[in-house]
Amino acid sequence: MRGFFRMGFNMARKQPLRSWAVPLALSAATGLSYSVYAETQQQNQQHSSSSVVNLNPIKHSSAEPLIKLKTRQDHLADIQKTEEYDIIVIGGGCNGAGVFLEAANRGLKCLLVEGGDFAAATSSKSTKLIHGGIRYLQEVFEFSLKGGRIEKYNLVKEALRERTHFIENAYYMNRQIPFVVPTTNLIMGIYYYIGVLVYHGIYRYYLDSDKSSFRMKMPQWYGGRQLREYFPHLDHKYKYGIVYYDGQFNDTRMNLDILLTGTQHNYNENFQEGNILNYAEVTQLIKDQKTGENKGIVFKDKINGKDISVKGKCIVNCTGAFADNIRKMDDPSCQKRILAVAGSHMTMPASFCSRKHALVIPETQDGRILFLVPWQNHAVVGTTERALDEPELDPTVSAQELIFMSEEVGKIYSNLPSSEITNNINSKWAGLRPLILQNQKEGEPIDTKKIARTHVIEVSKNGLVSLMGGKWTVYRCMGEETVDKILEIFKQKGIKYNENAAKKSSLNLRLLGEANQNANYKFPPKNQYVKIYASALADKHQIEYKEAKYLIKNYGQRAFDILNLAENHTKKDYLKQRVHPNHPILKAEILYHLKYEMAQQPIDVLFRRTRFGFIDRKGMFESLKTVCDIFADELKWDEAKKQKVIEQQKEIMRKMDF
Structure with a gap:
């Protein structure tokens, strides 16, 4: 506690009033907030009658x-001694994670297996946005659109409703962020402003106001001066900026916290x-000899090489x-239902975007x-769309796509030479979007941007439940709908389950990174x-x-x-150092990933638990060497290993071509 005020007064002694007044006020205010927080937590622990424990992470010091x-x-060990699971989920990305958490919340015993690492494929390679899909709304009003307007409108409505809960249930990690649409003339400015007002209006109309205290900000209008203030490289032909709000998140860390x-x-x-188990590849579905109905799975544990059989009442395909x-x-x-579309991105220094x-x-x-x-103190540019004949685990970014993205950035940053753009590409990646094919004839050309990003729940004749399509923003409601369908199947088959637990809602289910699991928890304020x-x-x-700040x-x-964990380790000082001088990632995180996050x-670590890649x-x-040093120390590798x-x-990293 003394550290907050010590910092402020040291600044006051050394600097003139104008330079230290604001930091001193912020330091004192933060210190006061921390004191009030500690007192509030103590009172909560003394007086709470809830079955949910009010946790105080600040006072906890044990390893x-x-x-x-x-x-x-x-x-x-749990898997091998469990006689039968209610649900077995195949796939550890956002769809599988959503089903897994929904099942747990509604009292169903669930196992999730993933052939690689959790969120190793599409779910780690998104544009990092929690959004309703303003492009889909624009298409609803396009005269050229032939059908599908209601489907696209419903997609926007559903995603805007879920966006609120997505942000609020992990508000330590997720945030709302203003998006600026630059325009060269007043007429187009009015056009875009009306569009984002409609977008915001749909959100407010379908908002679960009685279940959420979080609110997205109203659209705004920027002039040229404000545009240049936030985007100094922006071409001066842009006179206005239309501002609307959507959400942003860290996809793999969100995926892990859900699981x-x-x-x-x-x-x-x-x-x-x-x-949950990563590096567990499903090799076979166990079927009833007479009916062909699915009764379980066989998976290969890629770590120990063993084949393991597990029984389950329902198998869910979330791959x-x-x-x-x-x-x-x-x-x-069965007929093909998935069209894999690669969406490419590139990462540039933070100076190419507003922070x-x-x-x-x-x-x-x-x-x-x-x-x-802006993301992770860098700028992410994306995304493109390229249909693939067959899905790839690690699709590469083509030279044509890099050129396309660089040229588009160059059009709005026309004062920058093209070499400055291309020479500042720090990283690149592509993820696959699983789009649902509906009534497309074989060989017929497909315009991918016209296919809605909806989701489908399919139940096969053998009882396999497949959740297909969708997007990150609606992971929770996809999980909810899938579990609803499973409970409907259980009811038809006479399979017993806890009906009271099955009625629970996950709308306000806070993830374990929040300081309190209670939805009514009010302090500290989200902002x-x-x-x-x-x-x-x-300070501690x-x-x-x-x-x-990065860790929180x-x-x-x-x-x-x-x-x-670091404080109670023999290498305390070493573990509190950075992995790399240019990034706030600490060595203690790597040890934690090994011990508690199944790395x-x-x-x-380099691609998913942190975002280096x-x-x-x-x-x-x-x-890489530093990370391997920590692995070697914890796992007792010799130098040759x-x-x-x-x-x-x-x-592996070279082949992935990130």
């Missing part, structure tokens, strides 16, 4: 984590903790772009929308959560505020567990 998480070995929440014991009333593979495993005669505003290029040369979004906890974390563990925004309250190899390819290779792993990981 034993406040949020207890099972290891991979713990999950494997880890579903593994918690007694998280809320009637909550049924589940099991995204690879859904047809599992469908054909169930029924070889607090995203920029929208409303119409590119191929008639799409392109975003420039001060990161500031208060980051200040407390920095004597790390930079920037590092503390990525782990929520679990950031305290990460640094408590099995360095690329799991997506923001700084050069920094990723420079950090460590060097072998380093070379193997380098080869």
